[in-house]
Amino acid sequence: MSADKTDTYTHTIGIPYSGCEYVSCMPCTSEPEALAIAVGMKLGGAEPLVFMQDSGFLNCLNNYTSLCRPYEIWITSAVKEVSEPEHHKYSNSLFKIVWGLR
Amino acid sequence: MTRYEAIQEIMSGITDECVITSTGMISREVYAIKDRPRNFYMLGSMGYALAIGIGLAYTRPDLNVVVISGDGACLMSLGTLVLMQKLKLPNLTHYILDNQCHATTGGQPTCSDAIDFYDIFSNTVVYKVSGEKGEAPRIPLSCKTIKERFCASIDKQVE
Numbered sequence: 156m157s158a159d160k161t162d163t164y165t166h167t168i169g170i171p172y173s174g175c176e177y178v179s180c181m182p183c184t185s186e187p188e189a190l191a192i193a194v195g196m197k198l199g200g201a202e203p204l205v206f207m208q209d210s211g212f213l214n215c216l217n218n219y220t221s222l223c224r225p226y227e228i229w230i231t232s233a234v235k236e237v238s239e240p241e242h243h244k245y246s247n248s249l250f251k252i253v254w255g256l257r
Numbered sequence: 258m259t260r261y262e263a264i265q266e267i268m269s270g271i272t273d274e275c276v277i278t279s280t281g282m283i284s285r286e287v288y289a290i291k292d293r294p295r296n297f298y299m300l301g302s303m304g305y306a307l308a309i310g311i312g313l314a315y316t317r318p319d320l321n322v323v324v325i326s327g328d329g330a331c332l333m334s335l336g337t338l339v340l341m342q343k344l345k346l347p348n349l350t351h352y353i354l355d356n357q358c359h360a361t362t363g364g365q366p367t368c369s370d371a372i373d374f375y376d377i378f379s380n381t382v383v384y385k386v387s388g389e390k391g392e393a394p395r396i397p398l399s400c401k402t403i404k405e406r407f408c409a410s411i412d413k414q415v416e
Contacts, residue, residue, distance in 0.1 A: 166316070181315070181344060184336025191305035195277075195312020198297065198408060199320070203312075221301030225400035 164231065168193055169206035172235050177206040186211035187218045193230045194222060208235040209250035210243065216253065260354050261286050261391055263384040267325060267352055274350075275313060275411065279306040279326040281361030283354060285393035287325065294410035298396055298403050304333030307351055311341060314349035320411060321348050328355040328369035338378045351381045356388040364388050 166180045169189045183189040186207040193203040207215070212234045223230055234254075238247040260282065268276075268291040276296045278284040284298040299306050310324035331338060331353055341351060353374050359365045375383045396403075 181311075181340065184340055185334070187305065188308045188334060188337050188340070191302065191308035192312035192315070195309035195314075196316045197312075198309070198404070199313045199317040199411065201316040218302050218305060222299075222305065225301065226404045227401050228404060 163202070164204040165201040166193075166196055166203040167206060168196075168203055169233075170208075170211050171206075172208035172211075172237065175206070175235070177204070177233065179206075185214065187215045190215050190218045190230060190232075191222065194218075194226075194228050197228055197230060202231075204231050204233060206233040206235070208237050210237070210246040212250055213246055213253070258384065258386050259389065259391075260356060260360065260384075260386040261290070261393075263352075263354050263386050264325065265290055267323070271323065274321040274323045275310075275407075277306045277310045277313070277322065277324045279303070279324075279330045281327070281330075282391050282393060283325055283327055285396055286391060288396045288398075289393040294406040297407045298398070300396065300400055300403075304330045305337075306330065307337045307341060308334065310349055310351070311337070311344065311346065314346045315344070317411070318348055321350070322346075323350045323352070325352045325354065327360075328353060328357060328374070329359045329367045331374065332367055332369060338374075338381070342378055342380055345380070351378075353381050353383045354386050355383055356386045358388040360388050360390050364390065 167177045168179050170186050193205045196203045237243045264286050278287045280299045280303040307324050310322045314322040357370045
């Protein structure tokens with residue numbers, strides 16, 4: 156899910172990418188870590204927004220499927236698609252497939 | 258000391274704290290020793306119990322948060338221990354039960370014998386424990402139930 160407005164969220168948290176418009180409330184070390192921190196925030200009643208680029212989203216698949224989904228803890232995620240240069244091409248292709256499975 | 262004994266010791270001092278437990282036998286043994294709504298049992302996502310604890314402690318300074326991890330899980334997310342060291346959240350306590358193996362899956366060795374977690378992460382409490390698997394059964398609660406009763410216990414609902 157993409158998010159255009161940040162003013163509806165209590166915290167923004169994530170891993171920056173080139174041209175990133177978000178500022179993380181703490182210096183996370185990985186995307187799945189940021190997602191798990193957001194889960195903890197949400198358990199406490201906050202409404203966090205997680206941001207990352209698409210390769211980072213792929214890093215998070217286990218936490219989306221083994222944490223967020225079974226516990227039904229829904230975290231708004233803003234994911235930046237990056238398809239160039241070549242080293243981004245394949246992860247972006249896989250991201251499009253996985254994103255379409257939601 | 259066994260892992261079970263370490264958990265008994267930790268949980269004997271727990272009153273109103275939120276306790277986040279790592280995937281596998283740690284969650285099972287905490288459930289067996291002292292189940293309570295303020296325990297959040299991780300049943301998957303190995304390596305991220307501390308991150309959940311950081312998120313909760315960061316946004317809820319009115320709560321005291323305790324995280325119980327194993328060495329295998331910590332090694333999967335070492336960066337999170339560094340983040341904890343940086344944030345210095347006064348309401349977050351992290352226990353590492355270090356048995357130098359993946360006990361839940363049969364005792365396969367980790368590489369934690371190469372370091373002492375406490376030497377690097379002075380804000381953790383480290384128990385050196387033996388590596389037996391233990392006998393605690395699976396937790397008979399759904400993930401959703403674990404979440405709902407946890408959130409009700411801290412008076413917040415998650416949708």
